[in-house]
Each structure stands twice: as structure tokens, then as C-alpha cells.
Amino acid sequence: MRYVKYAAIRKPTEECIFCKARDEVGKERENLVLFRAKYCLVMLNLFPYNTGHLMIAPYRHVPSLEQLSDEELTELMVLTKRCLKMLREVYRPDGFNIGINIGRVAGAGFEGHVHIHIVPRWNGDTNFMPVIAGTKVIPESVLDTYDTLIKYTHLLRE
Template identity: 55%
Template sequence: MKVIWAPWRIRYIEMPKPKTCFLCDAVKSRDNKKHYVIYRGSKCFIIMNLFPYNPGHLMVAPYRHVPSVEDLSDDELFDLAMLTKLSLKILRKAFNPHGFNVGVNIGNVAGAGVEEHVHVHVVPRWSGDTNFMPLLADVKVIPQALEETYRKLKNVLKEFKLE
């Protein structure tokens, strides 16, 4: 069994939980750049993960604050699937990853960091994308600043004529 170490995420896990849902905050705001919102669909949106497992780690979430896929309407579920597909296309064009992890964590015991607002993780992967730095130095090497990643992904959307 392979193990993916992500010790840098302990900062997120241990930090005090905000009083508001960061996904709902992003929904309510018109400042996409401030919240790293990549794209807004009819029922869902694409947002960057601020504590990424890898560069380009995206999340697709409904506008509505619900805890599980089971709570989504058919229209919301369709938009969630379409924006997950769009996320894959954007990341493939922007970063040319070797593969992806795509998944939903429902409930705290399943690994959901924000268990009350369901979202899909889309994580680009590359051969050898894990290294010794997280293990020896408790450091994750993310070779690109979030702002730079945001800009790159938004430029791909423009190429797709979706911006």
C-alpha cells in the first residue's frame, strides 16, 4: 500500500475553525480573486484549495450549503459533475499532470475538513510528486504561489472562452 504524506495540512487541521463557512463566504463575495474562485457555474463553482495536496488542487462545490451529495438537487448534481469535468480539462491544459485524484469526503471520519458543505476535490498528480521534504523537514514544496496558479488557471478559462 502506498501512503501519501501531507503533514503540511496539519496547519489547517489544527487552526481554529472559522465561525463561517469559507465556501459560503466565497459564494457571497463578488471578489473571485480574493477567494481564489476559478469559475462560477449555474449551481456550483470551482475554487482553489488554499492548503493544496499538490499545485492546482481544486474543489468544486455547490452554492447551497449542504453536507452530502445526497442533499443535492438533480440540477446541482449535474452542475457539480460538469464543473468537475471542466476542472480536469483546465488542470490538464494548465499543468499537464500524469493523473488525478477526484473524490468527495462525506463526514469527519471520512476525512472531510469542511463536513457541512459538500465539495469534490480534484488533485492533479505527477509521477514522483511525493518527496522526502515533508518527512524530514515537515515542509511541503509547492513550486508555484497560489496567485500564480490562479492566474494560470484563469488564462486557460479564457482560452476555453469561458471567462
């Protein structure tokens, strides 16, 4: 899978995608940023596990939840809730995987910047491709997903 290969070859000194997205205001589509709040941002995963795979990250570059302020943590959770609402309305998934990987040993691709993954799931969304070919077929490109979801970001402001 492209992401697995990327995570394996990415150098630890490589720029943090969340800090880059935070700093490059005006390049939202290029960085796949859907929404900016006071303490956090919502962006698409460049290497999605499924259509609509979102990541929510605080602006501050910290490796773990306990280093976030109460305000940052609250906004992170509120945005997670609002993202679920948006994804339900747009894609009508049957469920979600929501996860936080803290530390490389736990699977964090960017271990220095804590973030939440939201992966929409549908009944029967797996097939032989991941097993046989080591790849996942995504029915929509990341930029098509961006263009679809950007129309619904008003749901993240509520």
C-alpha cells in the first residue's frame, strides 16, 4: 500500500504535515485542509484507508494528549463529533473507526504531532485486493473527496 511504503521510507526529519498545513494558510486545497478552528484543524489523509478518511490535529506540535490544554483537547473532541455528523450526512457510512496512535510503536506515522483519525466504514468495504494485491481500492480520489466535503464544512462550525 502506498501509505505503508511512505511511512516506511519517510525520514524522521521530514516536515510535519500538520505543522505545514497549519502554517500554509491560503493553501487549504493543496494541503487538504477542510477546516480551521481556534486550536485545531481538520484535514483529509493523503493516503486514505477509505473515502472520507479525516485527521484532526491541534495546531501545537505535541506528541501526546496529556500535553494538550483543556481547551485544545475539548476542541479536538468537539471537532471529532462534528466530523462524524458531516461524514454521516455526506457519505452515509455504516460505522467508523476512530483512532489515536501515540508513539511510533503504536503506529503513529507522525509521532511528534498527536492527531485523531476518523475512517468511515461500510458493510462489505473490504475485498480481496488488500489481501492479494496489498492495495486498497478507493472509489474516489482525495481531491474529489476534498471538493465534496468542503461544501459541508458549515457543519463543523455548529
